[in-house]
Every structure is written in C-alpha cells, then in structure tokens.
Amino acid sequence: MSAPIYLGVIGVGGVGTAFLSQLARLPNPPKLILIARSSQTLLSPTPSYSPAIPAADWKTAIETPSLTKSGALTPDEIAAYLSSAPGRSILVDNTSDPVLAGSYPVFLRKGISIVTPNKKGFSSDLSLWKDIFASATEGKALVYHESTVGAGLPVLSTLKDLVATGDEVTRIEGVFSGTLSFLFNTFAPASGSSSAKWSEVVAQAKDLGYTEPDPRDDLNGMDVARKLTILARIAGLDVQSPDSFPIESLIPDELASLPSSSDGIAQFMTRLPEFDGQMTAIKEGAEKAGKVVRYVGSVDVGKKEVRVGLQQFNKDSAIAGLKGSDNIISFYTRRYGSNPLIVQGAGAGGDVTAMGVTADLIKVLERL
C-alpha cells in the first residue's frame, strides 16, 4: 500500500486543469511523471522516473531543466513509458479523443489502470467495451469512468452497486445533458412562462458557453446517446453502438448537411429561426395537455429498449422542475419499488467533472 504509484495525465483543457489543481491538494498523491497536451509532452526522466512533475506548478514545470520535454507521443509510446516505471501506474485521460480511448486495452494489458471522463471508450463499438474489461482482467488493472455520465454525480457507482448487490434494475430515466437541460428549462419552464423563441434560447446558451462550439454537437443527441449506451451496458444490455437505437435529433433536416466549419456554424445559427415554429408547436402541444416537454434518455432493461428524445412530463414531476443546467437520473429497481432512487445536480463543468475523476483516482489508489 505504501509503494509509490506513478501517474500520467493526458489533456489539460477545462477538466484537465481542474483535475491537476485537485491532484495538487491530495494528501498522498501519486508521483506525476507525464503530462501530455496536443503537441507537447513533459516527462520525468528515465530510468529513475524522478523528479516528479509538481502538479501545483505544472504550467511552469516546462521550464524545469531536470524534466524531459518531447513532442506528441503515440499511445503505445506513453504505455511503454508508464509500464516501465518502478511501480504500478495509472493513466488519467482527460481528453475526448476516440483514438486514445481505442488504445485503453494496450494500457490495461500492461497493468496500467485507467481513470477517465472520456466517453469514447465505453460508448463506441461493443467490441471495444468488451476488450477494455477483458484487458483489465488480464493485466490486473482497474478502470474507473464515473465522470462519463453525470460528471461528478454518483451515477455509475450507484448503478454498479445496485447490480453488484443483486438488485434488478428495471428502468433508468433522466436528463443527461446539461446543455439540453438548460435549453428546455428556459424554453418551456414548469412554473411561470417564457416567450423566448427556440433559436433565441439556443443563441443565449451558445453565448453563455453552455453549448459545444458547434451547438449541433449538443442538438444531435449523440452525447446523450453515448451516456445511455454506457448505462445500458452496465445494466446488462449488449448495446452494439450508440446509433443502434432511435435518437431524436433536434437539428432540422434542412440544416444537418451544413459544414462543421465556423462558416457552417454561423449559417446554422442564422437559419435556425426559420424552424422556430416547429419547436413552438411541440411546446404548445405539451402545454395543452398541462405538461412540459423535456429531452430525456431512458433504458427499459426488461424490454431491452434504449430511447433518446423529446417527451412530455407533468409540471409537478422532478424532471419538469429541474433548474439551470442540472441533470437528473432516476433508477427504478425491484428493491426500490415504485419510488425510484434519484440523483440530481450539475452534470457538466470542469470542477465537478474533475471531482469525479479525482474521486475515481482515490479509489484506484486505495485498491492498487
């Protein structure tokens, strides 16, 4: 338990930066021996793997002469470097890179544990999911990815506990996108009313930095579909890929083929108001039934059905009453009966996502 453990961190964006600042404050941190960003890598020199990189001062550590600098390394090179360290090692992947995620089995088979908020490894082809967990068993390494769903909220750990203790999860339902939560809580609030048009709310969310640079990356529902894929697989369903079930896209067909360039994004925002009538009709349809519309995901475990799209909810329901950009996740199980186990709160943001990563890291450190 007291042998040193070595840590490599890839990605220093919003989540990566917040993670490094949380890491710097841990009482018994692992030895940070690699930080990689897109074109630069900072390493502790081999073969001693010493000195470690100071997590608190990682931004200026590049000036430290005793550390090794390099350009971008391939996943195989990073795995080779970490697995040669004189102790167990952990890779924290704070990117959303599908290529790196595709290499997790390489790391795991070498005994390198993985902690990550990157959804790609767990929500792409089922074969990769199976390879990741088989490789972990083979390499006696651990994989923790709490922040892939609901950021720091205890979603995956709760689902895993339910399954591991023999409860029967019958249905999982919720709002899994902070962006889409904000859009609908603003467009169709449960209490009071809003006269804002759909395109205005999207523009406001974009200005506030709540959407991806290209809002279509939120509106296409793929991010929610990836999260549902992960939940469904943990609940025991063999979901082949996130496009093997129906996803309701909120991108008007006519705008789907606009390029993803900044010019294409500008065109999308300019033309979105043409389609406000469609969203107003959907909102008013719900209102006539005394309800509000929300963008939700659900897994029906018994029917083996995964769905992502718009649905109407009673105004006094927990989903309708959601505030800001909060997520809500309801687990219906045999033991919990008719009232689900509910987890609710911010499901996006650098600090809370990093919290899920750091909490996972602590659990891995406790187990190695």
Next chain:
Amino acid sequence: MSAPIYLGVIGVGGVGTAFLSQLARLPNPPKLILIARSSQTLLSPTPSYSPAIPAADWKTAIETPSLTKSGALTPDEIAAYLSSAPGRSILVDNTSDPVLAGSYPVFLRKGISIVTPNKKGFSSDLSLWKDIFASATEGKALVYHESTVGAGLPVLSTLKDLVATGDEVTRIEGVFSGTLSFLFNTFAPASGSSSAKWSEVVAQAKDLGYTEPDPRDDLNGMDVARKLTILARIAGLDVQSPDSFPIESLIPDELASLPSSSDGIAQFMTRLPEFDGQMTAIKEGAEKAGKVVRYVGSVDVGKKEVRVGLQQFNKDSAIAGLKGSDNIISFYTRRYGSNPLIVQGAGAGGDVTAMGVTADLIKVLERL
C-alpha cells in the same frame, strides 16, 4: 487478492436476513465463519476455520454437525476468534447494539475490518468516533458504514468524495427519517389536502409497521440527530454527541415520562389525540404562508450549527414533494453552487439497508 477472506456476521433481524441472502448470491463471497444472534452463535470449527457456513442455508445450518454451536459470545471472544482465522477478516454488525459498537476499536486494532448499518459507533461520544478511526489506522483495517445514513442511498460515499477531492461542503439539508417523511407527507401533503388528524396518521404508520414498536423512538428525533451527527463529523465538525445540538421532539411534554413498556406505549397512543390541536395549528400556520411543514435535519458547516426539527417549505420544493417514506439529502458545496447535489429515495427497509451493507462489503473485499 485471491487469498481467502473470512467473515463474521452479527444480527439476523430484517437487515441481517436480507444481507445473508445478498451475500449468498455474490460471485466470490468471503468465507462465512460466524453467525451470531442474541443467544446463539454458529461457528466454523477451529483451528481449520472450515467448513464455512453456507450463507444461503444459514437457517438450517445450525443442524450441520460439522459446525460449532455456542451460546452468546462477548465482543472480545468474537474478535479473538476472527483474528485467529488464517487470513484477513471482516465483521458485519447488523445490530443496533451500542455495546458491540463500543468494541469496534478492539476489532479494528486486531486488523478486523468493520461493515455496518449500526449508527451507535459513529453517533455516540466523539471519543468513540476518534478511537474507531485511530484503531483502524493502527490495525490497517477498514471501516465502511454507508447504511448508517439513508440506508442504501449513496449519501456518505458522496459526502466523502466531495470532502476528499477538496470541495467545500457548506450545508447539508434533508429528510432523514422514512417514518417522519411518511407522517408529514400524509399529514400535510404538498398537493391535494388531508383532513387526517396527527394522532390518526401516527396510528396508521404504527399499524403499517413504519414506526418503531414504540413510536416515541421516531418522534423524539434522536434517530435523525444521530444521522446528522455522522454527516457533520464527516464534513469536519467535532460534534461531541447527538444531544449537543437542539433537537425538536414531537413527543408532547406531558407524555414523555410514560414508561416504555407495552402498557406505556398503549397509554401514549391513547392520549396522543389530546395534542392533535397543537399539530393542526403548526400545519395551518404553514398553510397560511402557502407552505407545508416537514421534519428536517441540517448542518451549516460554516456556522458549525446542527439542527433537527420542524421547518416550513414552499410547496414546489423537492422536500415538500417527497413521496411515501422517501428520504432526500441535499449537499450544498462551493463547486455545485446554488443548485445542490441531491440524493433521493427509500431510506429505510431491510432490502435497501442490506444493499448498502453488501456494497460496502464488496468495496472492503476489493481493498483487502
């Protein structure tokens, strides 16, 4: 990781029975070598500690000639038996016994890990709390007690993750008693109305088995106070004992001194209607303000204040909208900002309490 781990279980009431049935279905269960109930103990024979007790058939295992039977053992005797097993061992305490809880340090110093839903060890004198965690460090043993607050809901694990990753928990607030949740959700529902008198609702809850045999054990607020003591301590406050902060009791002063005998309980139930007017006045006071009254607990970490008692809530708040006997716990933190992290669901019952115990046991097995 593959060395056998030995398990002793004390208490086979509602939680204990549910736990043993969950244990029987674990894929790699520890070796069950002791089951103790009030006056009987079943043990695997020394010095081989073999055969193990079959968890699935523990009720009939008493007939198994190869197992050892004994009367009640003292905590010291149980600790000596477990610590002599040929591997790491774990004690699962499914009782609510304060004497056994007072002996946790003895077990922990001998390297025996503890998993329990018993609140007594963690909510009595601060000296016992400190002794438990110091003894665990000394004996390199683990202590998990998720089910002491909110049964199987992820309450303590979430709070510990927030603290361990460096978030600043500012306030914890919620409904922590399934019994009091049911009483107020029925007496003063947020939607619709109820004409039931307070004493009628208490009698109904007692008939449904939702209260302790003596309903005053719920109405005195002590169970909630113990849970708040645990939360406050994990959040960093040195709470001396559960009676070192104000607890609003719902037992009328005039009935507090009735004996706890079955005759005393009967007298209490007979005389409770005399005080219905007081509770009706409290309910109507809240209604005049457009609110409902609920029995809640809260920890204000900055002010170092713990409170347990009645409070008014807006009818559209999550606390007011609680259903059945659900618990709800809100964590306000620096990272989560104005919208708290919320956990909600059944906070009592044999199956869900045992689930918290079994999930803790799995975590201890992973770490030993």
